[in-house]
Amino acid sequence: MPSSQPAQQAAGTSHRPTIRAAVRSEYGGPEVVEVRDVPTPTPGRRQVLLRVVAAGVDRGQVHMMTGTPSVMRLATGLRRPRRTGLGLEVAGVVEAVGPDVTGLVVGDAVYGAATSSFAELAVADPRKIARVPTGVDLVRVAALPVSGLTALQALRDVARVKAGQRVLVIGASGGVGSYAVQLAAAMGCDVVGVCSAAKADLVRSLGASEVVAYDEQELPADGAFDVVLDIAGGRPVAELRKAVRPAGTLVLVGDETGSTVTGNLGRQIRASLASLVARRGPRVRMFVSSTRRADLEELAGYVERGQVRPTLERTFPLEETATALAHVHEGRVRGKVVVEMPKES
Ligand SMILES: NC(=O)c1ccc[n+]([C@@H]2O[C@H](COP(=O)([O-])OP(=O)(O)OC[C@H]3O[C@@H](n4cnc5c(N)ncnc54)[C@H](OP(=O)(O)O)[C@@H]3O)[C@@H](O)[C@H]2O)c1
Structure with missing residues (x-):
């Protein structure tokens, strides 16, 4: 009652x-x-x-x-x-x-x-x-909270990262990316961050072993990454796929380059559907984060252990x-x- x-x-x-x-x-x-x-x-x-x-x-x-x-x-x-x-x-x-x-x-x-x-x-x-x-x-x-949970869920639930994997974080200097770099490093991954040259120092300090300054360098296209998190830039999916191993995962988190009507949704849906029907090549997945108490507690654990600041x-x-x-x-x-x-x- x-x-x-x-x-x-x-x-x-x-x-x-x-x-x-x-x-x-x-x-x-x-x-x-x-x-x-x-x-x-x-x-x-x-x-x-x-x-x-x-x-x-x-x-x-x-x-x-x-x-x-x-x-x-x-x-x-x-x-x-x-x-x-x-x-x-x-x-x-x-x-x-x-x-x-x-x-x-x-x-x-x-x-x-x-x-x-x-x-x-x-x-x-x-x-x-x-x-x-x-x-x-x-x-x-x-x-x-929201930026950290987005990074956690993208890495843990969508990309299912494992220790020892190579992770490329595009947009590594922003809200989501700055946590993605720290979390992937805490999960035992080798992390490469993509951001502007002006913010390379921040991304290195968060645990990236290498930084690619997109305003000075090309994006890696050597298929060397198990996971690519696309958080900024809105590059063509075909270009992003070149950085991912055939058995790897490209996670489309967001970007600010889409149309004013649908944003990045159209690109994300098209690429995810194409990947679902394709028989070969990396998985391409979009996702929307959600705020859950259990995940907030997990995130707090990373902070308490000094792995995320x-x-x-x-x-x-x-x-x-x-x-x-x-x-x-x-x-x-x-x-x-x-x-x-x-x-x-
Ligand atoms: N799917 C979801 O559930 C979810 C959840 C949260 C956010 N999002 C979306 O994810 C995106 C990022 O959010 P955020 O909070 O991290 O944004 P943010 O704080 O603005 O960070 C984006 C970062 O990307 C960098 N950047 C800009 N252009 C770039 C390029 N061409 N290549 C690489 N890096 C570039 C920017 O810094 P510099 O270029 O100056 O280094 C900036 O620090 C937004 O579109 C947001 O809406 C999605």
């Missing part, structure tokens, strides 16, 4: 009717994003309310802001965004717990995904958050969320940036 208990709330919570949050009412560039007072969100029976300490800025939030590729508007609102808030990655502290939630209590420090996390308070599904890795502060942890370039205060989104939009980021909430007074 459903409980009639109200949400368990943190003692001393201010119960303010409004919070500060980054919002927009139309699709567009960073100029459509403003920070203002919005009603305090209320968790449902199976949700928790988080006091957000910091929220990572992943590429997906740039897509949510611009409404491109426009095929995504079928889900997010055709003419205008249905949800005004932005932000998905989160690190924070449980502030209130819905009556049907078990395993989490007020005061737990957690990380993962929350709805509209560029805000002082945000609602989360307990299945999409986990306890934070010990020994790392919450601001750094906020740079980890959050690749935090810098933080922006909540009031400068639009600038943080612009920084990611322009491709200037080295690893990740994070939006930090004002400290509680």
Whole structure:
């Protein structure tokens, strides 16, 4: 029988009717994003309310802001965004717990995904958050969840990498790539990273044995890699396949070069289908990551063992969320940036 208990709330919570949050009412560039007072969100029976300490800025939030590729508007609102808030990655502290939630209590420090996390308070599904890795502060942890899980799932579930394999990470200096390099190295692979020459130092420091600067060198075409993760650049699949061993796997994670209508979806679907019917050559697979508690716990383990560090370039205060989104939009980021909430007074 459903409980009639109200949400368990943190003692001393201010119960303010409004919070500060980054919002927009139309699709567009960073100029459509403003920070203002919005009603305090209320968790449902199976949700928790988080006091957000910091929220990572992943590429997906740039897509949510611009409404491109426009095929995504079928889900997010055709003419205008249905949800005004932005932000998905989160690190924070449980502030209130819905009556049907078990395993989490007020005061737990957690990380993962929350709805509209560029805000002082945000609602989360307990299945999409986990306890934070010990020994790392919450601001750094906020740079980890969605980008880190995408890298983990691409390597572990899609490419099924094994120790001793050679892995090529294209887009190694960004959010997903910076974790893919570290995770593949932690899994015992020899990792080669592809990025601009300006970010080669970062990629080497993350554990790549070699860096290919795409603005100075050609992509390897010697069929020497067991796994290629294509995270940026949108190169023709035929070109990418030349880097992969016949029994290897090419994983199409994403890129920003596709059409404004379908993005990289068409290229990914065509290449995956062609690979499924082909009798020879490397497997080509697309995939969409998902936020799961068990995977967040696994990722936290890598961090606690010192095998993965959050690749935090810098933080922006909540009031400068639009600038943080612009920084990611322009491709200037080295690893990740994070939006930090004002400290509680
Ligand atoms: N499939 C999924 O579930 C999933 C999940 C998350 C993200 N994604 C997608 O994956 C893509 C990457 O996301 P992200 O968060 O890692 O983005 P990001 O932080 O912008 O990183 C992309 C990196 O690629 C590098 N790059 C740009 N052009 C390149 C080229 N021609 N060759 C090699 N590297 C290049 C950029 O740096 P430099 O060129 O300056 O070195 C940048 O650091 C996006 O399209 C995103 O939407 C997909």
